[in-house]
Amino acid sequence: MTNPRAAMLVIGDEILSGRTRDANMFYLAGELTKQGIDLTEVRIVSDDQTAIVDALNALRQSYDVVVTSGGIGPTHDDITADCVALAFGVPVDVRDDARALLQAHYDRQGAELNTARLRMARIPDGATLIDNPVSIAPGFSLENVHVMAGVPAVFQAMVASLLPNLTGGAPLLSQSLRIFRGEGEIAEPLGKLAQEFSELSIGSYPFQKDGIYGANIVIRGADGAMVDRAMAKLATLFPT
Amino acid sequence: MTNPRAAMLVIGDEILSGRTRDANMFYLAGELTKQGIDLTEVRIVSDDQTAIVDALNALRQSYDVVVTSGGIGPTHDDITADCVALAFGVPVDVRDDARALLQAHYDRQGAELNTARLRMARIPDGATLIDNPVSIAPGFSLENVHVMAGVPAVFQAMVASLLPNLTGGAPLLSQSLRIFRGEGEIAEPLGKLAQEFSELSIGSYPFQKDGIYGANIVIRGADGAMVDRAMAKLATLFPT
Numbered sequence: 001m002t003n004p005r006a007a008m009l010v011i012g013d014e015i016l017s018g019r020t021r022d023a024n025m026f027y028l029a030g031e032l033t034k035q036g037i038d039l040t041e042v043r044i045v046s047d048d049q050t051a052i053v054d055a056l057n058a059l060r061q062s063y064d065v066v067v068t069s070g071g072i073g074p075t076h077d078d079i080t081a082d083c084v085a086l087a088f089g090v091p092v093d094v095r096d097d098a099r100a101l102l103q104a105h106y107d108r109q110g111a112e113l114n115t116a117r118l119r120m121a122r123i124p125d126g127a128t129l130i131d132n133p134v135s136i137a138p139g140f141s142l143e144n145v146h147v148m149a150g151v152p153a154v155f156q157a158m159v160a161s162l163l164p165n166l167t168g169g170a171p172l173l174s175q176s177l178r179i180f181r182g183e184g185e186i187a188e189p190l191g192k193l194a195q196e197f198s199e200l201s202i203g204s205y206p207f208q209k210d211g212i213y214g215a216n217i218v219i220r221g222a223d224g225a226m227v228d229r230a231m232a233k234l235a236t237l238f239p240t
Numbered sequence: 241m242t243n244p245r246a247a248m249l250v251i252g253d254e255i256l257s258g259r260t261r262d263a264n265m266f267y268l269a270g271e272l273t274k275q276g277i278d279l280t281e282v283r284i285v286s287d288d289q290t291a292i293v294d295a296l297n298a299l300r301q302s303y304d305v306v307v308t309s310g311g312i313g314p315t316h317d318d319i320t321a322d323c324v325a326l327a328f329g330v331p332v333d334v335r336d337d338a339r340a341l342l343q344a345h346y347d348r349q350g351a352e353l354n355t356a357r358l359r360m361a362r363i364p365d366g367a368t369l370i371d372n373p374v375s376i377a378p379g380f381s382l383e384n385v386h387v388m389a390g391v392p393a394v395f396q397a398m399v400a401s402l403l404p405n406l407t408g409g410a411p412l413l414s415q416s417l418r419i420f421r422g423e424g425e426i427a428e429p430l431g432k433l434a435q436e437f438s439e440l441s442i443g444s445y446p447f448q449k450d451g452i453y454g455a456n457i458v459i460r461g462a463d464g465a466m467v468d469r470a471m472a473k474l475a476t477l478f479p480t
Contacts, residue, residue, distance in 0.1 A: 014445050016279045017412070018269030021460065022262055025284075029258030039256045041291065042284040044265075047443070049450030051281065051472070074443040075455075076431035135448060146477045151448050172257070184314045187356030191316035204256050204315040208375060208391050215315075218259065 003038045003169030005223075009055050010044040011070040011080055012150055023152045024069045031159055035224075036169035037065060047071060052083040060087070060145050060235055065166060066165045067159075071148030072139065073118040081140075085124035088114040094122040098138055105136040131161040141165075170222035175231045179238050180214040181204075190217065197230040199223070243409030243462075244277045244304040250284040250296050251310035251320055252390055263392045264309045271399055276409035276462075277305060281314045287311060293321040300327070300385050303363075306408060307399075310390030312379065314356040321380075324387055325364040338378055345376040371401040381405075410462035416432040419478050420454040429477045430457065437470045439463070 008028055013022040025042055032039045040063065045051040052071075059066045071080030085092035098121035099113075106113045122136035123129070130139035130148065134157045137149040143164070149159040179186060185205045194202040200221040207214055218235060221227045248268055254260040265282055272279045280303065285291040292311075299306045311320030325332035338361035339353075346353045360377035363369070370379035371387065374397045379388040381402070388398040419426060422447045434442040440461040447454055457474060459466045 012444050012445075013441065015265070016269055016282065017414070017460070018266060018271075018273050018279075019414075020445070021266045025255070026258060026261045029256055031258075033258050039258075040286060042256065042282075044282040046280060073444070073446055074427040076427065076434050077443050111422075111424075114424065114428070116431075116442055117424035119427070120424075136451075151446050153448050169323070174257070175260075182351075184351075184354060184357035184360075186312040187316065187359070188354070191356075194316050201253065203253050203317050204313070205252075205260070206391050208393050213375075218254070222255070 003036050003172070004167060005040045006032055006037050006065040006067065007041040007043070007059040007063040008039060009052075009059055009066060009068040010042065010150075011047065011052055011068060012044075013046045015044055016025055016046055024150065024155045027068060027152070028069075028154055028159060032181075033172055034161060035166065037166060038169075047077045047079060047086075049079060049086070052080065053087045056084060056087040056145065060143070064144060066145045067162075068145065068147050069155050072120065072137070072147060072149055074119050078119065080147060081122045081124060082129075083180060084092040084142060084145060087145075088117050088124060088126075088142055089189070090125040090142075092122050092124045094118055094121045097196060098123050098129060101136055101138060130158050133157050133161075138232070147188055165218060172220050173224050173227050174218055174220040175227055176216050176218040177231065177234055177238070178216050179210065179215060179240075184214045186215065186217075186238060190234075193230065193237065194234060197221075197226065198234075202230070243412070245280045245405060246272055246277050246305040247281040247283070247299040247303040248279060249292075249299055249306060249308040250282065250390075251287065251308060253286045253317075255284055258288055262449075263372075264390065266396045267392070267396055268307060268309075268399060271403060273412055275403055275406065276411040278412070287317045289319060289323055289326070290321065290415060293327045294472060296327040296385065300383070300451075302308045304384060306385045307402075308385065308387045309395050312360065312377070312387060312389055314359050318359065319424060320387060322363045324382060324385060325369075328364060328366075328382055330365040330382075332362050332364045332456060334358055338363050339368060340396075341369075341376055341378060370398050373397050373401075384386065412460050412462060413464050413467050414460040415456055415467055416456050416458040417471065417474055417478070418456050419455060420452065421478070422453050423455050426455065426457075426478060431479065433470065433473060436473075437461075437466065438452055440466060440470055442470070
């Protein structure tokens with residue numbers, strides 16, 4: 001009984017150019033972990049049609065769940081909906097239900113639903129809409145691919161709309177111990193512990209700051225009692 | 241005359257589980273951009289041999305430069321060097337020059353170069369070492385793949401060691417304008433500007449915070465005079 005496996009595709013030049021620091025990946029990783037869905041791979045590609053379509057096809061065939069962020073706004077560099085349609089080989093056009101959402105929104109604002117804004121109602125055939133309580137323009141799900149906006153506040157709202165519809169597994173429990181010794185000193189007994197508790201994931205994440213070395217040892221697993229036993233053993237191996 | 245294209249492979253469970261927020265990708269993206277190397281794709285995979293080897297082979301065949309971070313420490317979950325050797329089909333073993341670096345380092349510290357630490361001297365055949373002034377255990381380069389540590393201070397030091405050896409292109413110049421109007425209002429004239437200056441990359445990055453909407457328009461290109469002209473035109477389109 002393994003957990004569902006997820007991948008994320010981040011679409012946009014702004015992270016690759018070093019202009020923006022990612023926020024959506026970090027958020028999604030935490031939310032999926034809580035839900036018992038294992039985020040297993042992330043890819044970041046630029047606003048390039050071939051790159052997006054190839055990544056979509058690779059990920060949707062390999063993972064149970066694929067979440068994308070970015071590229072669904074009204075400007076010329078927003079090409080995600082068209083790329084999803086290409087990847088699935090389905091038509092894409094302005095859809096009445098999405099248009100109605102936008103029309104009502106801009107009517108309330110006294111603004112015009114112009115050609116550019118109408119691009120945000122382009123939905124690939126067969127998709128269902130993902131609710132966007134922040135700025136209305138919807139995301140959408142097509143089979144196992146869930147397409148969301150890149151603006152963090154909107155992305156997070158869409159994740160909240162989507163998550164109840166995803167089947168999760170056993171939430172991964174994790175405990176950690178901070179050890180102020182170099183990894184080289186703790187590696188051998190830690191490796192033996194990992195062999196003994198082979199059903200758990202035992203990771204060592206070294207840190208080095210202001211001349212102080214050490215490692216955070218993180219033990220993860222779905223079986224809480226087993227995680228407890230491994231943590232107890234870890235504490236006896238490396239008394240603080 | 242296009243710039244070299246780079247990819248990054250981040251190896252490790254800690255980002256995928258939402259435990260750690262990425263720092264290395266953000267750092268590398270900025271450094272490569274300054275050097276005129278276009279970071280074009282990033283993949284993040286877990287500490288899993290098949291995932292690492294497959295990603296390495298896909299990226300090294302598609303890009304001029306591949307930088308990896310993570311998985312070269314002394315603990316059981318550090319498997320990057322072995323995965324690189326597998327990907328290239330070359331042997332990997334403790335190498336004398338790397339061992340000598342570590343031996344001298346631990347002698348100075350009065351510590352033992354034990355079996356675990358010696359793992360950090362495992363270097364695939366044919367690789368050259370990347371200097372690590374922070375904690376000595378070296379990274380390595382094999383053909384176009386450059387393997388570095390995941391601890392940010394060490395990663396950054398290794399990037400500094402590596403960068404002078406990489407051939408860069410024309411540094412990408414960028415200018416930006418913050419426009420306090422919704423993307424839907426500016427999309428059409430912006431799209432025309434992007435067509436007029438098709439040699440430049442014109443990106444629109446919407447923001448939404450505390451009820452204020454707008455977009456940062458970023459114009460990038462190697463030709464500074466052309467970027468200036470496009471920015472001037474942008475400013476006339478959207479006077480502040």
